[in-house]
Amino acid sequence: MKALLALEDxxxxxxxxxxxxxxxxxxxxxxxxxxxxxxVLTDPSYRGQIVAMTYxxxxxxxxxxxxxxxxxxxxxxxxxxxxxEFPSNWRSELSLDDYLKRWNIPGVQGIxxxxxxxxxxxxxxxxxxxxxxxxxxxxxVGEALRGQGVVxxxxxxxxxxPAPYDWDPENRTSALWSVARGxxxxxxxxxxxPIRHRVVAYDYGIKQxxxxxxxxxxFGVTVVPADTTAGEVLxxxxxxxxxxxxxxxxxxxNYAHEALRGLVGKTxxxxxxxxxxxxxxxxxxxxxxxxxxxxGGNQPVQDLRTGKVSITSQNHGFAVDADSLPxxxxxxxxxxxxxxxxxxxxxxxxxxxxxxxxxxxxxxxDAGYFFSQFAALIDEQKS
Numbered sequence: 001m002k003a004l005l006a007l008e009d010x011x012x013x014x015x016x017x018x019x020x021x022x023x024x025x026x027x028x029x030x031x032x033x034x035x036x037x038x039x040v041l042t043d044p045s046y047r048g049q050i051v052a053m054t055y056x057x058x059x060x061x062x063x064x065x066x067x068x069x070x071x072x073x074x075x076x077x078x079x080x081x082x083x084x085e086f087p088s089n090w091r092s093e094l095s096l097d098d099y100l101k102r103w104n105i106p107g108v109q110g111i112x113x114x115x116x117x118x119x120x121x122x123x124x125x126x127x128x129x130x131x132x133x134x135x136x137x138x139x140x141v142g143e144a145l146r147g148q149g150v151v152x153x154x155x156x157x158x159x160x161x162p163a164p165y166d167w168d169p170e171n172r173t174s175a176l177w178s179v180a181r182g183x184x185x186x187x188x189x190x191x192x193x194p195i196r197h198r199v200v201a202y203d204y205g206i207k208q209x210x211x212x213x214x215x216x217x218x219f220g221v222t223v224v225p226a227d228t229t230a231g232e233v234l235x236x237x238x239x240x241x242x243x244x245x246x247x248x249x250x251x252x253x254n255y256a257h258e259a260l261r262g263l264v265g266k267t268x269x270x271x272x273x274x275x276x277x278x279x280x281x282x283x284x285x286x287x288x289x290x291x292x293x294x295x296g297g298n299q300p301v302q303d304l305r306t307g308k309v310s311i312t313s314q315n316h317g318f319a320v321d322a323d324s325l326p327x328x329x330x331x332x333x334x335x336x337x338x339x340x341x342x343x344x345x346x347x348x349x350x351x352x353x354x355x356x357x358x359x360x361x362x363x364x365x366d367a368g369y370f371f372s373q374f375a376a377l378i379d380e381q382k383s
Contacts, residue, residue: 004132004140007127010141017106018108022104023129029293043074044070044159044206046247059097060088062089063092063093080108106131151249156204160227174215197219204275206246226246226255228259230258230263230266233259244273249318256281273314276353280321285329299313299337312367342354
């Protein structure tokens, strides 16, 4: 079946439908990762977006229930160059085609994703319509123009937890596992460390691997909805607060800004991705929309204090404005591609954040040390 991808500026791409059929509108963006397409599909940070993968061959290892970053996929559409129809992996449970059909998400293959990516890099992020129903290019472009984008949108309220909960209280989900040597695929879980610190994690669209990594580092985690007030968090008497990733425009989250203003200076705080951006507003700063965003597992970031460069996984369309930050907030990390802020810390208070993903699944893992750094910061405050 034919499928159309129509951009709001009139550019049209034609391809072959896979997954579900129908019409979806959202901001079109591209991801440069070579693997991890299921983690991309289920990352709540992609709420409201149509995602194009730049790697040409997608679907070759299928999908499975263990690799999901949340309960369900969040992308509005999926754009690839070539679909692998016969996945080959011992962990595969569904093909990518069947997976998208199950969750009613339309996909399109046969798209020149190199041309699409170059167009978005030159023209900037924009809205798009992915459809198997509209055969008129003019009508499809009109749908893209009328659709919702990301600027000014609060998608966090669509993905946050409805109520507080404790993560993995029986230590079943967070355990690292390995295939026993000499066995026929026998998977053996590894023991988790004892809980040393209790943290409250704000769920702005939290990825499950973040929660796994926190538990693997010795944290006991209580997850709370995004609109939880500072007073409600402080009543829990936790050792620290964690701020998660999430979708949409950070400037639209006034309730989150207010809550963090009530927490800064009263507890250690570590934020990533959207949590990093919301923290900037709590400091009195602001963010701006990037031309085409940072999405993929190959973003170089430099630690300005040590000079060390890490290759990082990122997924964001906004960035913190360095000039808007107060003097008591230090920029600690920058993106080596465009110089944007990738990390910051308060000079006096136990508060820090990074724009990228230290928990990245499937990788890279250069930045995984931040969870240990968070634990060390809490130990320092306790002492």
